[in-house]
Amino acid sequence: MVLIMIKLMRYMKILSNREWATIIWLLILLIYILKNKKTKVLFLNVIKILFGKKLIKIWIITALYVFGITFGFSKTAIWNNIYIKDIIMWYMTMGIIYCFNATSKEANEQYILKVLKDNLKFTIIIEFIYSTFTFNLWLELLIIPIITFLAMIDAYAERKEEYYIVHKFMQVIFVIISIWFFCETLKIGLQEYKELSIIDTFVSFMIPIVYSILIIPLEYALELYSKYETLFFRISFGNNDKRIVRKYKIWIIKVCGLSIHNVILFQKKYCSRIYKKMTDNEFMSLINDFKKEKKEK
Numbered sequence: 402m403v404l405i406m407i408k409l410m411r412y413m414k415i416l417s418n419r420e421w422a423t424i425i426w427l428l429i430l431l432i433y434i435l436k437n438k439k440t441k442v443l444f445l446n447v448i449k450i451l452f453g454k455k456l457i458k459i460w461i462i463t464a465l466y467v468f469g470i471t472f473g474f475s476k477t478a479i480w481n482n483i484y485i486k487d488i489i490m491w492y493m494t495m496g497i498i499y500c501f502n503a504t505s506k507e508a509n510e511q512y513i514l515k516v517l518k519d520n521l522k523f524t525i526i527i528e529f530i531y532s533t534f535t536f537n538l539w540l541e542l543l544i545i546p547i548i549t550f551l552a553m554i555d556a557y558a559e560r561k562e563e564y565y566i567v568h569k570f571m572q573v574i575f576v577i578i579s580i581w582f583f584c585e586t587l588k589i590g591l592q593e594y595k596e597l598s599i600i601d602t603f604v605s606f607m608i609p610i611v612y613s614i615l616i617i618p619l620e621y622a623l624e625l626y627s628k629y630e631t632l633f634f635r636i637s638f639g640n641n642d643k644r645i646v647r648k649y650k651i652w653i654i655k656v657c658g659l660s661i662h663n664v665i666l667f668q669k670k671y672c673s674r675i676y677k678k679m680t681d682n683e684f685m686s687l688i689n690d691f692k693k694e695k696k697e698k
Contacts, residue, residue: 416486422541456501459623463500466619467492470612481601487608495609496616503620504627510662513621516613536585551575621661628664629654635672649675652688656695667691 416424434440452460471488474480499516502508535541555571558564632653637646657663671691675684 417535418538418541419535419545420490421538422545425542426545459500459504460497462623463497463616463619464492466616467496467612470615479600479604481604483601484604484608487605488612491609491612496612499613499616499620500623503624506631508624508627510665512624513617516620517617536589548578551578625659625661625664628661628668629657632664632668632672635668636675649684652684656688656691663695666694670694 434444450456467488471485474484503512536544551571551574555568555575558568558571633646633650636649636653653667657667671687674687
């Protein structure tokens, strides 16, 4: 029994007070949702969407890709099992979201560059300090609902012109809270930094950055596949001749290749020119026009 308690205490220390506070509030929210019939139905519908046939593939592919990176990482001399928490947190909060967004209609040829820039901002240092040095659990449990409530008020006031003054006031409140938060976190950091392992702290800081860079090939592949899927759906729509559609797809892949830009360009300018009874010569003429435009750019 004593050994079980010791192991349990070790696992509890893996998570910070802020993470425990977040988990506790999420559990309370989940209990409330499941107790109410209306919210329960909405919640279950959201779960069905998130783990539907198409999205479950992204969940699995991304998880396997991250597992592959982690397996390689675990073979290095600096590996420590405590990094698993940071990897899981990154996967759930950033990795899977980036991959989902890569398959959305809004994603364009600049999406990957945007993701890279977001992960190389100076603010990630501040965010890491906030997540590393936290307050005691009771204070964290108090802070989370207060900040959430104030954020909800601000979001509502921002949408309504008549509440413009409230929105401005809330912005001042958030600045004051941010300054207090930073000062208090800095105090805790100065008191606790000696207890931190330099190597473990540095690796934990680098995990989100390194993983976000290493997952870029997967994001690119998912976005490319998604753009081709959309393009081919438009070409196939209303055309029952699978042989012709297959031939069109092969030629389009040949001219667009692995370029997301080319696929988007073809979809915007040339897809509408393809029609059901199009002759081979007409289609090849369209392909040649596309090739010329590519060379000009």
